[in-house]
Amino acid sequence: MNILGRLAGAFFGYLISGGSILGAIVGYFFGSMFDRGLSQGDFVGGFHSQRGRQQIQQVFFKTIFSLLGHLAKADGRVSEDEIQTTRSIMEQMRLNQSQKQQAMDFFAQGKAADFNIDALLDEYRQVSHKNRMLTQMLLEVLILGALSDGDLHKNEEAILLHVFTRLGFSQNDYQRMLAMVQGQQHFHQGGGASGQRFYTQESREDALKEAYDVLDSNPAASDRELKKAYRRQMNQHHPDKLVSRGMPEEMVKMANEKTQEIKAAYELIVEERKK
Secondary structure (H helix, E strand, O other): OOOHHHHHHHHHHHHHOOOOHHHHHHHHHHHHHHHHHHHOOOHHHHOHHHHHHHHHHHHHHHHHHHHHHHHHHOOOOOOHHHHHHHHHHHHHOOOOHHHHHHHHHHHHHHHOOOOOHHHHHHHHHHHOOOOHHHHHHHHHHHHHHHOOOOOOOHHHHHHHHHHHHHOOOOHHHHHHHHHHHHHHHHHHHOOHHHOOOOOOHHHHHHHHHHHHHHOOOOOOOOHHHHHHHHHHHHHHOOHHHHHHOOOOHHHHHHHHHHHHHHHHHHHHHHHHHOO
8 A cells, every 4th residue: 555645745745834734634635646646557647536537528528429420420321310319418418508519510520531530549548548437438328329220330330349449348348238238228218227017928038138238147147146247337337436537427317327227127137036
């Protein structure tokens, strides 16, 4: 455990402030950020939450809407469903008029023939410090956008695979996340997240399959493994944790909805296993 920064900060804060306890406390605070940077192997990381969050949020925002535009144009035309999905995301984020206009500007840039996807991805990766939890949220939104017209075009899939690879994810990660997002989509549309429990036998079987996909699990998993999968998904989609890592606060509603779906999926499976 690193305590050097805290001790040094408190000492120098005390001296600089002329022997003030307040100065020692302030010095201790900045020293603790130094220690966190050391423990992460990155001094800059110690100041990440204070100095870098706004920049990450801006780049995250630009990356999402630029790539949504790029995906929408991938099959040769931008469908009304794809435009509506983008608008829906903006509504979920509760963007004001100025932010909506900026989002649409990024969307238009992504559609442009000269759009440089690699430059954008490299900028995002550098600014986000390769934060895997935050990037997974980004990738899930992109998959949702690609699926919005009901068909995953081969060009859209090629772009998604390229984005996954460029951001340090594997093809297996892509397949697993695709199944998870599709499960979330169907589970939500079927009323699973709203608390609806009136299934026919066939629809209940479909709902259970989708619930396992939501949790990135399977029927063969033990109760312990299932709970572990549930906790992992809740942790990865926890709004406060995502915001602390740079997710725009406007996306909290979207993250909250995901955690509600994850909880509903887990409850459905547990209820079925008790029978």
